Amino acid sequence: MIGTAHQIVLPVVLPLLAAFLLPLVGRLHVWPARLLGQIVGVLHLAVVAYLWTLVGGGETIVSALGGFAPPLGIVLYADRLSVLFLLVLSVGILLFWPRREHGGTRADTLTLLLLGGGSGLVLSGDLFNIFVFYEIVAVASYGLAASGGNAAGFGAALRYLLLSALGSALALLGIALVYGAAGTLNLADLSVLAPERLSGPMGLAAFLLLVLGFGVKAELFPVNTWVPEVYTAAPTRVTAILAGVVSKLSMVVILRLLVLIFADPGAQTLLLVLGLAGVIAGELAAFRAPDLNRTFAFSSIAQLGLVAVAFSIPDDLGIAAGIAVAVHHAVVKPGLFVIAGHWTGPIERLGGAARVSRPAAIAFVLLSLSIIGIPPFPGFWVKLLLLGEAFAAVDPVYALAGAVILAATVVEAAYLFRAAALMWEPPEGDNRPPAAFPLARLAPTLVLTLLILLAMGAVSPLGEALEAMAAEVGDAAIYVGNVLPGRI
Amino acid sequence: MKGYGRAVAATIFLIGLGTLLAALFAALPFGQAPMQVGQATAVVALPETGATNIVSAILLAYRGLDTLGEVTILFVAATAAGMVLSGAGRGEAQGAPAGFILRVASGLLFPFLLALGAFIVVHGHLTPGGGFQGGAILAAAFFIPLLANPASPLNHTVAMVIEGVSGAAFIAIGAAALFGGEAFLTPLFGTGTPGELFSAGSLPLLYLAVGLKVGSELAGLMARVAGEGGRA
Structure with a gap:
């Protein structure tokens, strides 16, 4: 009944519709509201899975909202890259749906x-529509960062808000400059001009x-100072979503901007320098970090630095490496x-952890091995692709x-092995040994570890799919031709 | 020493940013910006949408998703603020009532502000104004009596119902086009005769939803902040 192309708006408006109605339902009772939220989360995943069946073979969906042709109207654009990250977003949020935090159903909203x-x-x-959605994501992140209901969370959320507002x-200002110079905001139109x-x-x-603006969420150097504090003070589930998913969405935006509009050596060098600074600063700080939360917060900065370095390589395989690092992370x-x-x-107090909870310690070791890049884990192939591209570049x-990056890997291995050995x-x-790990709390980790183990068996088909995706994303002419047929 | 270092760093940052911006503005061709999209829209907006207020045509038709996003930003900000403020616990406003003149005047102002807000919302597609501006006036109509007499609390349940339903209505109007095989937010009911109250298709309905949502949201948020401030 609904036209095939125009359904790509559903992943955006379904959750918004539910969010508007959730406080009303929550007024009657809490559990129907929470149920409604999670049902919509599952529906979102179903729509995204359906979209993948439409674009998985290399097709593209473009919907001109309101029926107004671009560049006057706003377009939504779904190719394999966008749907892949929709999938990451959907699965990540379902796995880490907030528990009943303080503030009733607000965390669900x-x-x-x-x-x-x-x-x-x-x-x-x-471009401007992207900014509007970026603001929605940003403000929702502050609220969720404070959803633990403790003073540390409020303080961290406030400083996060200040830095993010600057960003x-x-x-x-950047959008204003672009509009002032080019007179349009449509990405495809900008790509032509x-x-x-x-x-x-x-x-x-x-x-x-x-x-610098979009880099605040993408944890790019130097606008990432909020990361260790927020990831330590916010509830674990919120940290998992912010570090795992939200940061990647911002990197996707930066990738699109780089490929479509700013495909010149100056912009690539800029991203390379910021990425490398993130890798160096992140790994060194992670090495000195006092606890696991901070270790992973700094290591997350370093990993996103790797994504930026990969995207800055002017080659389709560089984009493939960046997407691989992002999804793996x-x-x-x-x-x-x-x-x-x-x-x-x-x-230092991790001693005896493996005796208290063997599954958690094993998952820790497996995931750490993958993130360092030890064969045969997927992380090895990801880093191999990135390093191969870096050394092959002109x-x-x-x-x-x-x-x-190689030197940073040694540092990374040192602090992760140290923690694993202690366990x-x-x-x-x-x-006393650390507290026992209830299996229900560990469940998301076990699911994700299983995913990593499964990916080990599918490295070559995944690699081919990735290369095809990167070739599509890296070609600005494909994007422009799909949005503005006749302009090329 | 640490504070001193910060001041120096901030000064250097500001000088750098200022120099960058000054250089950029000097390089911009002043007064002859390439207004591609702006000029093209100005030509086609009236025939395509039927709205005589071109700003409204852009906000609701050409960039309708932005408007939905902006309404959502207000909603998410109110929710996040509620999350932070609820940590302080809920309490009724305890401020003293204002003087006689202010109390009477606020009662007298109420119907006029209501009428003005409603007029500006409903005529958004014809004359300057619209859902955001009219909604702010509607919020003021409910907030001024509260300022004059803090003991009369705003009915939060009613505000919440209006807010939720109007937000859902915006999306429902947009999604109705999907069932006809059109894109989200495609205007319905044709363009009508430009300049008449009932024209521009479904755009006035969208503005009504925006006006109600913005009004109830702002009123609720201001009442909450005033209540917390009065208590502290």
Whole structure:
């Protein structure tokens, strides 16, 4: 009944509709409201799975909202990249749906808004519309960061809000520059006009402002100072969603901007430098971090730095490597944050953890091995792809980046092995071993570990699918041809 | 020493940002911006949508998803603020009532503000104004009596029902087009005769939903903040 192309708006508006009605239902009783939220989460996943059947073979869906043809109207654009990250968003949010946090059903409402806003962020083909959805995601994140109901959470959320507001102002300034110079906001239209109107220092400045703005959520250096505090103070489930999913959605936006509008060496070098700074700062800080939560927060900064480095390589395989790092991190890191959220306190007190809860310790080791990049785990293939691209790139600066990434991997291995080894040792002195891990709390980690083990058996089909996806994403002409047929 | 270092860093950052912006603005061709989309929209907006207020045509038709997003941002901000404020516990406003003149005047103002707000919302597709502006006036109509007499609390349940239903109505009107095989937010009912109250298809309905949602949301948020402030 509903036309095939126009359904791509459903992942955006279904959660928003439910979010508007949730407080009303919650007024009557709490549990129907919570049930409604989770049902809509499952529906979202079903719609996304259906969309994958439409675009999985390389087709694209474009819907001009309101029936107004671009560039005057707003378009939604779904290709394999957007639907893949919709899937990551949907699964991540379902796995980490908030428990009954303080504030009644507000956490459920905010989660739905995060789901709808995040879907809009990856689907939208209009620069200002992307900013609107980015703001929805941002404000929902502050609320969720404070949803633990403790003073530390409020403080962290407030500082997160201040930095994020600065970032949004910078992004808006960047959008104003783009609009002032090109006179349009549609990504495809901008892609056509960019070589003429957005080259040179003006375009580079606009890209810098946009990257700093969207980089706040993507944990890019230097606008990532909120990360360790929020990830430590927020409820574990919120941390898992912010680190695993939300950060990746912002990277997708940055990738689209880079490919479509700012495909010049200046912008690529800028992203490379910011990414490398994130890798170095993140891994060194993670090495010195006192507890698991902070370790993984800093390691998350480093991993997103890797994504930025990969995207900056001017080649389709660089994009493939970046998507691979992003998806791999989205699977592994939330699982590790669940463990860190239960075994808080100094790392030295982890002694005896493996005796208390063997499944948690085993999952920790498996996920850590994958994130370091030990064969045969998927993380190894991901890093191999990235390093291969870095050393094969024409510009020698990428070889230097590859060397930095190798050195960072050694640091990463050192702190993860140290923590893992401690778990299998008896508790030090008269310390008590960490608290036992209830299996229900560990369940998301076990699911994600299973995913990693399954991916081990499917490395070559996954790799081929990734290359096909990257070739589609990396070609601006495909995007422009789909949105504005006749302009190329 | 730490505070001193921060001040220096902030100064350097501001000087850098200022220099960057000054250089950019100097490079922008002032007064001759390439208004591609703006000019094209100005030509086609009236025939395509039937709304004589072109700003409304852009907000509701060409960029309708942005407007839904902006309404949502207000909603998410109110929800997040509620999350933070509910940590302080709920309490009724305890401020003293205002003087006689203010109390009487606020009662007298109420119907006029209500009428003005409703007029601006309903005529949004014809004259300057619309859902956001009219909604803010509607919110003021309910908030001024509350300021004059803090003992008369706003009916939060009613505000919440209006807010939820009007937000859902915006999406329902947009989604109705999906069932006809059209894209989300495609205007319904044709364009009508431009300039008449009943024209521009479903755009006035969307503005009505925006006006009610913004009004109830702002009133609820202001009442909540005033209540917490009065208690503290």
